[in-house]
Amino acid sequence: MRRADQSPAWAALQAQAAARPVRLREAFAAEAERAARWTFEAAGLRVDLSKNLVDEAAAALLLQLAQDCEVLTQRDAMLGGAPINNTEGRAVLHTALRAPKGAATPFNGEVHAALDAMLGYAEEARAGGFTDVVHIGIGGSDLGPAMAVQALAADLPAGLRLHFVSNVDGQELAGVLPGLDPLRTLFVVASKTFTTQETLANAQAAKAWFLAAGGQEVARHFVATSSNATAARAFGIERVFGFWDWVGGRYSLWSVIGLPLAIAIGAAAFRQLLAGAHAMDRHFAEAQPARNVPLQLGLLDVWNRNILGFGSRSIAPYHQGLRRLPAYLQQLEMESNGKGVDREGRPLGYATSPVIWGEAGTNGQHAYFQMLHQGTEPVPVEFLLVRHPRYARAPQGELAERLADQHCKLLANALAQAQALMEGKTEAEALGERPPTANPDLSAEALARHRSFPGNRPSTLILMDRLDAFHLGALIALYEHRVFVSGAVWGINSFDQWGVELGKALCSELLPRFRDGDVTGLDASTAAALQWLRQSAS
Template identity: 70%
Template sequence: MSARGDRTPAWAALQAHFNAEGHAFDLRQAFAADPGRAEAFTLLAAGLRVDLSKHLWTARTRALLIDLASQCDVAGQRDAQFRGEAINGTEGRAVLHTALRAPAGAGPHSDEVQRALADMLAYAEAVRNRARAGELTDVVHIGIGGSDLGPAMAVQALAPHALPGLRLHFVSNVDGHDLAAVLPQLRADRTLFIVASKTFTTQETLANAEAAKAWFLAQGGTDTAAHFAATSSHRAAAAAFGIDHVFGFWDGVGGRYSLWSVIGLPLAIAIGAEAFRSFLAGAHALDRHFAETPAELNLPLQLGLLDVWYRNFHGFGSRSVAPYHQGLRRFPAYLQQLEMESNGKRVDRDGDLLPFATSPVVWGEAGTNGQHAYFQMLHQGTDVIPVEFIAVREPAYGFAPHGALKERLADQHSKLMANCLAQAQALMQGKSFDEAVRETAPTANPALAPDVLARHRSFPGNRPSTLILMERLEPASLGALIALHEQRVFVSGAVWGINSFDQWGVELGKALCHRLLPRLASGDTSGLDASTAAALRWARGA
């Protein structure tokens, strides 16, 4: 039985280390004292180059964190995951998303996985052929949560690799405005709807699916089977809806981990079977790195341990994700669900209340947009917020720019890269009071003394960041990037002794919604608290 992190000698050693030197660590001094620091803290995995040198740790900190992972048997828990054991204890399930991206013969349920993958990819290619023939112009994917965030993010990220002329739309919100914004762009006879719901009972998804079907029929659509498909394990319910093409997946694949399954159908349609297999291969390469690389060089292990170091010893409550690539603008939202739904837990695997914090708040925006929104707080706010920068060296636009446009876009990419590197540098270096005095004195506001203005224009620095560098944003590298974050979440959850693969916190609101829905029709407020009763009456116009 693996030990919970706070019950290990390594946890106590880390606390002593933090009290003695960790809380006063200065990145600027560390770089000045060690010319090899950047190289020593840069790791490579599955084509990703990740610089961890701008973090508040030393070689001693890293060694103590690795001891913590050992005493929590993170490696044993990792191996159990890869073997397909039922590590999701509250639901008695295996955790099988890594098996979905393993090649034939290399993971649990391999034959079944490969059959499902082949069926899905064959259908994706058939859809692409219909699009090439002019029979389809639009694909509308209807899902929510992991059934939407993953495909929507990945299709957006890999847009330059997509089939030209085929538009993909994603509808998730039960708010009718979401679907209503898409439908006027479509022709019923040239649109394919994909309904993504494992149980085919998800309220928001079915509401949108029923509305889409009503629109399809009202527009003269007659062949529902040809214009609707489903990714669901409930074939009978999908068939009752009028869907013949149904692709199922397993209970051991949670929604936020389901992009590798048939939930990835819209991505396969967009980029094709070969590229989708490359996407899976990139993720599998990261899995093998996690499973086989020594702890001293193991990237997801060290990222997960840094998360523990910051959350439980430094007390940092959030992490910002800043991808400096417009194609990754939905990646922070994707990571929100991945981490906060997985590790936003208050009890351990035995049901005991935890005496320490777990998941940080994960949030962010694409650079450089974020710089003009919330970076003020990152640089000069009262909270220290670790930042994860993601940069791509070679841009891809989906077409080959020529002449003046090529030069302009090259210049813009240089500006993008410079902004990314500069923000990480500025967070670390800051600007001292003396520097601010020298810089602001010539233009000081006459109403303010130079030292007062300098206090406004100085930066504390010593704020940590990760720099993830990718050669290109392509199927394999995106797969590796996503898998990297999945496994780091696994590591921190394993140290905290929690079940990262259930999500009971989602269920209570759903249950109460089902109870309130008929009350909106009837107006019955009996037994409700005063606030909910008043809001219900207002919602009914009463």
């Protein structure tokens, strides 16, 4: 398979961008159908790419690039269960986890047996008198469930609280435990191998607290999602929900790792989450390339990263429930595609994953949007908007009216920011303004330069009718598939993460040194810091 720089379309795209840069104001003025042309729909999501710096010529070349890199062939191999994770010799089958029962997908019977068992226990836990569920995991075992529980908070039953503990920093766990009743608390320990340092440390500390606080039935109050049932049972856990090595951590929400989410929202809603993701899977597998939303987004990511040279992308969800989405997407994209060699181990001569970052709107407007509008480096922005809000308890009377008005303000802010990024403000336009806060001694011309905006800054709108389990599932699957597409174009393995291994190994070597103070063989900086920290700790 070719990688991106081996395709003739690669050089053609670079030439196209240099010769015919897109000016959005002019493009919208000249193309009456631009918004309709660049708006796509899939699985209940509406995606508007019209404010991106792309035109028909670039779109055609990007599709040619995808064809040259055999992206759709790679897609079919993934969906069919081929071991496309070549460095670990594994299939990549998160899509099989959300295929309906009886579908002709790999491991369908085993998947649904595990799903039914997990959801059966989730319903049992919901009826079991627990007031608090503490989920202990890290990385993909934490980011997905934590993000989804926040997003679907409207579905949580009254009287049930979910807590997520991931950091080995004991302050996180210590901040959760004091508010809990050990007799009414369930701990879910999520570790594929049941050897993860951070997770095991937190689980042992939680168990110590539980026993010291009067808890007696570890087997009732602790369950595990792990492939290492032997280690979990040695810990004292009897209820263990297992999964397979082809379930990658950052793609594991759909598996038994989703147990805390299933407890939070119930089995029926969890199945709706899977249905939304499956609907996006079918769209990705069946839609024509020109209207295939994950394909188009993944190719746009390549265009922005490699052809236009944008080094980061900002995620701006205008929904408080999606405030953890940027952190979730950081792992999904940067751990998947933050690679420097291709599948054969050859160094790459081009950039891969951008930096993913962001904040929920409108908070982000008062934090970093100044840089987005007037900074020296353009940053593509992704706005996520939800048409109808959902609340755990429907507001009544004046409160309902006020919250409806606030939601309109929220949506108007999002659209205004995207419009401002696109249109900007010329010096001539700014020259006619004199805001009351301006320094009266500053010349009109100088003030106009301060108050002008370059505009032509790209953004994407992702719209949905409501943030429910189905639409959330579709949204997450959309992001998964677009990451796959860009990785396939770049010719990398998006499903390993060797970059996290070295730090883990060095940590294991350093831990004994914190006890004995031996700094032999360490670099001077690490040795000095370790010695200082030991002295301070004592």
